[in-house]
Amino acid sequence: MSIQSDQSDQQTHPLDDLLRKDRIPHIWCPGCGIGTAFSACLYAIKSSKLDLDHVSMVSGIGCSGRGAGYINLDSFHTTHGRAIPFATGLKLANPDLTVVVFSGDGDLFAIGGNHFIHAARRNMDLTVICVNNLNYGMTGGQVAATTPHLAKTTTTPAGNPETPFNLPLLAYASGATYVARWTILHTRDLTESIGEAIQKKGFSFIEVLAPCPVNYGRRNKLKPLDVLRIYQEKSIIKHFASPSELHLDLEKGITLGKFVDQDKPTWLDMYYKTTRKKS
Amino acid sequence: MTGDEACAEGALAAGCKFFGGYPITPATEIAEHIAKRLPQVGGVFIQMEDEIAAMASVLGASWAGVKSMTATSGPGFSLMLENIGLGICTETPCVVVNVQRAGPSTGLPTLGAQSDMMQARWGSHGHYEIIALSPSSPQEIFYQTITAFNLSEMYRLPVLIMTDEIIGHMSERVVIPEASEIQLFNRIKPEEKSMPYWPYIPGADGVSPMAVAGEGYRFHITGLTHDEKGYPVMSAEAHVHMVERITEKIKRNISHIIDTEGYYLEDAEIVVVSYGVSSRTSLSAVYEARSMGIKAGLLRLKTVWPFPEAILRTLASRVKGFVTVEINLGQIHLEVQRCVGGNVPTxxxxxxxxxxxPPEHVLSVLKDAF
Structure with missing residues (x-):
């Protein structure tokens, strides 16, 4: 057995063809969950049987927003919060494209919140994957629209006075056709779910809970393994649970699963129907 | 037809197939007209949730390979500048129309102004070059919209049409030529099978060939400072190189981009510098001044940005003075003063x-200047 062959074995990875290897190492911290969510997304894309030349990824700004920079597909790292409207233009100008938005909770639900609800309402044919790490990681751990009540962040040093969004409820209420929530510990379910969402016609949304040990965990006494233990011990999988019961509470428990899977005409279906009717 | 409608027709003549809009007075009629017309030519119109989204969708559509545009006015233009910056940084062809109304803030929504001219030049953060055109009639906005698409495709950047409420709502005769009489330029594509493809390796004229999504090139673009591969590079050297590249591609082609029109400049002693609707009233004053024996001339800026600096400097060496006419309190006037450099009165x-x-205001200055 030669050492050389061992090395070459180590140098190949099943996702190599989907990664921009010349951009590795990535920026994500040790213990961060984004990489796991990202690789689940890559596995789902790879096993989707789609022509990968027709798959695009769009990201906004933030740690998760760096996803578009690492995938070896046509990929767009846009402005803060604007991944969804950029993706909307991309999709409408070439409906043959499969467009995946990969971004974080701060990007998609604070600065980009308006775009999210309208894209869901329109049933724009996009797949939106939100890595929810409960805070703004890239800028050093500030409060987000998803930060739990009373949690400590650099901008809520006395505890968060606000109430976070229930993201699956928001997606459902806005009109999404597919809504799911997983954690990075549930990689198999997550990968399958992303695969389903990509195949699903219409606006699909998946929330992925992920630890941010450096910025969120450190200030809230949550070590990386503690968070994974919570994901394991405090989570229950309840498909089609009522979206109104999906408020996140790391202490009481987290409901995971696929909550919405419905069929509706997409924006483009309705645009063609309304504009092409005989007058 | 109105200036707004002529703008929409010009876009269609240029091959525009995507409009991401948001209603705002006095630009709404452009969206309304093109919303009706785009489906007839196989295009898509969408009214987005705000101007930020409208501009983002226009960039996305351009990267899917279609000619795309939006139209707005001051308050919406302020919001669009965020993604206009992304368009500049990622070198994305598209057209943005600003039908100017009086500001600041909500200002006078139904009444015209030319007070966003410096915002057009510098409004998005960072240092960059931009192209901005200024039409003075509905017929001219028809042609300038085609020109704007051609320039955006040629130089890979958002091109601005800085019109105003008066031109936008003015009705005049507009002749739409046969398609065969209209010259169109489409973005340079990478040579087939030139893999790997990097989106920012400049061609001979400084502009990089542009692939679009779905062609198999698997490229990456970002609003971060990037190298010629399109990959982020966080260094001063990379930043200087990138900003120089995206500004130089405009500067080195400036003589091709800039378009002006002169009236009586051959023997003019005093030159009126104006653009858009103000150049119409200025011309009327120049005619009147000539009839009174005053050697006045008009330099009409069809391109406002980049500023026709060389033309101004040449004129400044032989005329006795300049008068800038515009509907603001002195924006392009600052540029005129800069180029004249104190050599003659402005x-x-x-x-x-x-x-x-009013032409009389211009005329009275022409009469009293010397």
Missing amino acids: FFVGHAGGTII
């Missing part, structure tokens, strides 16, 4: 907005 005629500059 006068200004303008007000904060809401109505045209």
